[in-house]
Amino acid sequence: MTHYAHRFSGCTVIVTGAGAGIGRATAERLAAEECRVIAVDVSAERLSALSAEVDGDIVAVTADITDPDGIGAILAAAGSRVDGLANVAGIMDGFEPTAEIADSTWDRVLAVNLTGMMKLTRAVLPIMLGRGSGSIVNVGSEAGLRGSAAGTPYTTSKHAVNGFTVSTAFFYTPKGVRCNAVAPGPVATSIEAPFRSEWGQTRLGPFLQTNVPPVARPEELAAAITWLLSDDASNVSGAILAVDGGWAAI
Numbered sequence: 001m002t003h004y005a006h007r008f009s010g011c012t013v014i015v016t017g018a019g020a021g022i023g024r025a026t027a028e029r030l031a032a033e034e035c036r037v038i039a040v041d042v043s044a045e046r047l048s049a050l051s052a053e054v055d056g057d058i059v060a061v062t063a064d065i066t067d068p069d070g071i072g073a074i075l076a077a078a079g080s081r082v083d084g085l086a087n088v089a090g091i092m093d094g095f096e097p098t099a100e101i102a103d104s105t106w107d108r109v110l111a112v113n114l115t116g117m118m119k120l121t122r123a124v125l126p127i128m129l130g131r132g133s134g135s136i137v138n139v140g141s142e143a144g145l146r147g148s149a150a151g152t153p154y155t156t157s158k159h160a161v162n163g164f165t166v167s168t169a170f171f172y173t174p175k176g177v178r179c180n181a182v183a184p185g186p187v188a189t190s191i192e193a194p195f196r197s198e199w200g201q202t203r204l205g206p207f208l209q210t211n212v213p214p215v216a217r218p219e220e221l222a223a224a225i226t227w228l229l230s231d232d233a234s235n236v237s238g239a240i241l242a243v244d245g246g247w248a249a250i
């Protein structure tokens with residue numbers, strides 16, 4: 001990953017959630033920089049659109065990161081060299097406060113945003129460690145930096161992503177594998193975020209209507225994610241990078 005304009009020539013990078021939003025923008029940016037992209041999404045339809053609309057070396061893998069068979073399919077497609085892993089796939093909650101959390105919401109949000117991320121990373125790490133190099137980028141959230149940006153399940157999952165990131169960085173940076181996270185503020189994507197709680201809406205509304213910076217483009221997140229994946233960030237590991245238009249500074 002040395003050439004400035006084509007930082008990923010000869011590299012293979014896995015991107016989850018590549019069918020839409022931030023994941024798709026990341027896959028597109030990587031493909032444009034001559035990367036072989038393992039594009040993972042639970043939606044076959046979205047991956048078909050990606051393959052049809054974007055030029056480059058894109059290997060589409062329809063897989064759910066919470067399913068062991070899905071993890072196996074991703075690894076099989078990637079092969080013996082994996083330079084980078086972008087854990088982008090994630091889902092929102094319904095802005096529920098703790099007393100109103102349905103088990104199904106808690107279980108699914110934690111399964112996708114945290115446990116799926118861990119299981120895929122756990123499966124990919126031996127490949128990176130075998131080569132003594134690799135870069136992992138996790139997508140957290142502004143909700144991982146404060147309590148006023150989402151419901152309790154999502155907020156919990158994104159704070160946990162930060163812990164997962166720094167712990168992974170602590171253990172594996174000495175072995176050549178870096179691990180970082182980006183924390184986006186609002187981004188124009190297809191993510192669904194319905195208010196399902198009256199108290200959630202009443203309590204969060206004023207905080208989400210004031211002091212929140214303008215909605216970002218997915219490409220702005222892809223720029224930060226690919227920077228962390230690349231050797232341009234060779235001395236960065238364990239960072240939680242706010243990519244939020246300055247929200248974290250408020």
Ligand SMILES: NC(=O)c1ccc[n+]([C@@H]2O[C@H](COP(=O)([O-])OP(=O)(O)OC[C@H]3O[C@@H](n4cnc5c(N)ncnc54)[C@H](O)[C@@H]3O)[C@@H](O)[C@H]2O)c1
Nearest residue numbers: 017019020021022042064065089090141186187189190191
């Ligand atoms: N959009 C925002 O405002 C925002 C803000 C902060 C953080 N984020 C985070 O950014 C990440 C990407 O979100 P986005 O806004 O681009 O959403 P998006 O819904 O546009 O894209 C997410 C993609 O992930 C896929 N996906 C969902 N569950 C999956 C699973 N189990 N296995 C494989 N693929 C799965 C979806 O099919 C979808 O194509 C998420 O982790 C989200 O929490 C988004």
